[in-house]
Amino acid sequence: MDYSENYQCLYQDVAQSAHWSHDQATLFSIVAYSICPACKEKMHESLVFVSDEKQYDSHAVHHYVTLANQHLLETRGLTIEREIHFSDGASSQFKSKTPFADVAHSVDDYGFPCEKHFFGSRHGKGPCDGEFGVVKRSVSMAVLSRRAVVRNAQEFYEHCSSELTKPKVEPENSCCHSRRTFFYVQESEIPPKRSRSDRINAEPVSQTRKQHAIKPSTEIKVGLSKRLLSCFCRFCVSEQGNQCFNVTHVDGWQSEGRENRKGSKAKKKSSKVKECSKSKQESPKVKKQTPKVKKELFSPKVKRASEAHATVGTVGKDHTENETVGDPESVNGDNLILECSKFSDLTKAVKNLVIEELPKVSAKTFLILDVQSTDIPLKPDSQLFPCTIYGDGNCLPRSASLLVYCSEENHKEMRKRMVIELARNEAYYLDKTFMKKGKQDNAQDDVPKACAHLSSFYMGQQLTKSVVKSLYEKEVLEIRKSGA
């Protein structure tokens, strides 16, 4: 499940838009996977909620989940024994005490337990993003081609519901393994915060940020079990967590009492039970071992990502402190690149920059490793290890910097070099024959066009050569900016 970035309703006529206040539609999507009751195959249904709600909080999310469950149980006739939610770790929506309280109460709310599992935010695209892409593109194209008028959330819903609902016609046998359904939710339908005092006054879970899995406790009436890392091995899937297959990599489920604030702290502490004693014994050993292995292989000074990121604000300063780097502004043309408002200016600006004259950045001798970030369980003797990249919208340049300099701090330099490369070699990147080099057969491949299709500036227009070129130029101008 996920929220989309907001959709700003578009108008065909710019002049007309002045008379309307720009209305926004909030999109929330749940892609629900289940087993087909008829043939036991996997099936999925995308549930897209369109609303004029502007809260984006856990109360709205709970309402959407409630509607989704109602729909799956009543309309689809599914039997739900256990529900697993995947989302990013956005604290206001999915990962804080209120959504955790919703997990603790899930059996009371729905009649079955709901678990929550979290992944890092803003690093990848999930199935929900795919749904949002389809929906937004369809609406933009319909509006621009004057097939539809979409001025607010309700009109947005009406368009999508009639154009994008899947299947168009209900199949005769009951098997339909791919569906898309739209819901319109008015802000007033969402229960106000104050009506959910048992949830907002819940006791916070200790070390909330570190947890990656939360489920209702099987021991305490309204309680939680938490786990630092999620596991979906066959034992964990069948809820035999104490036999977990990945016990050397992940810890066990740990209970945490959940009462309203009135509940005493002492009671909470005493209710912390080790559900899985085997893995608890194992896990400290693993933690000690992991950094040792890394040291042997790479002899880096292991620096905590959290520590490193605390100095993120001083990245620019780091550059000047580094002796091989001169004053960044006068030497490396940062301003020259950023000040251009047109692509032709940018081309001129980078033309005269001699890339060899860019300041050399000395490789740091340490790697920024987050020992806690073992999101991917690896074999103990593996030469690979996970690194934490700070998610501030610069994760790609940061990754490039980490690979080149063993430190993500040179991400600005990486971004700049990408811009220079793209501005100087536009003709190559727009040449589909050139871009096909190294790719096999498939004569249909048109890489520049395919990339233009994915651009956020693409509004559904026909992709002629000049349109692809102008989208390319807009993208290059855009990626100059930090966080883009």
Ligand SMILES: [Zn+2]
């Ligand atoms: Zn089926």
Ligand SMILES: [Zn+2]
């Ligand atoms: Zn497991």
